Amino acid sequence: MRKLLTSLVLLVTLFSLPVYSQPQQSSHKKQVYFSPHGGSTQAIVDALNGARKSVLVQAYSFTSYPIADALIGAHRRGVKVKVILDKSQINVKGGKIDLLANDNIPVSIDTTHAIAHSKVMIIDGQTVITGSFNFTNAAEDRNAENLLIIKNKTLASKYRTNWNKHSKHSEPYSFNIMEENKTETKPAASFSWLT
Numbered sequence: 001m002r003k004l005l006t007s008l009v010l011l012v013t014l015f016s017l018p019v020y021s022q023p024q025q026s027s028h029k030k031q032v033y034f035s036p037h038g039g040s041t042q043a044i045v046d047a048l049n050g051a052r053k054s055v056l057v058q059a060y061s062f063t064s065y066p067i068a069d070a071l072i073g074a075h076r077r078g079v080k081v082k083v084i085l086d087k088s089q090i091n092v093k094g095g096k097i098d099l100l101a102n103d104n105i106p107v108s109i110d111t112t113h114a115i116a117h118s119k120v121m122i123i124d125g126q127t128v129i130t131g132s133f134n135f136t137n138a139a140e141d142r143n144a145e146n147l148l149i150i151k152n153k154t155l156a157s158k159y160r161t162n163w164n165k166h167s168k169h170s171e172p173y174s175f176n177i178m179e180e181n182k183t184e185t186k187p188a189a190s191f192s193w194l195t
Helices: 002-016 040-049 065-076 097-100 137-141 152-170
Strands: 030-035 053-060 080-086 107-110 118-122 127-131 145-151 176-179 185-188
Touching: 002 185, 040 065, 040 118, 040 127, 040 145, 053 065, 065 080, 065 097, 080 152, 097 107, 097 152, 107 185, 118 152, 127 152, 145 176, 152 176
Parallel strands: 053 080, 080 107
Antiparallel strands: 030 145, 053 118, 118 127, 127 145, 176 185
16 A cells, blocks of 8 residues: 555646756746757747847857848847957858848957857847857757846846957948949958958
8 A cells, every 4th residue: 555655646746846958947047958959949039039128249150141141130120230250250151240241230250369269249238148159050950059148137147248258359241242243252351460
């Protein structure tokens, strides 16, 4: 009888525990996603679509068109968008640096560090998006990655302070568009580390 009662208590306990699936969300306004195919890109796009005032981005790799499109959409709605990218993004195949710059989104290149490896977004001074998830198609479709979305003003303030620190030593990026045929040329940036 004691074994039966113990087994019954164990079963009731197991079935009453919360079941976690992607995304995991609690009342503390935290979400976590895992890839591949965990919905990280869509979660980022949704967060960007909800931005009202500002979006600060730090990225190592940036080839995701849906994320770039959501940043451009936010910029066109009047949200102040600023981006810092690793220097590897200047000539990377499939990179979205020119797409952002062409829409007059301020893009800077962090040339100080061997690798500017952050993957961060700070939205409206209260939401932080971070994790191992690069803003790429490979991160969503092929890689084992994680993404956290945390709504916390104190944490966002710390990330903004760090973003500002990196912004101060980053160099503005620009490129030229040929007026005759409206095709993009190679980036015309004057980075001291290139010369």
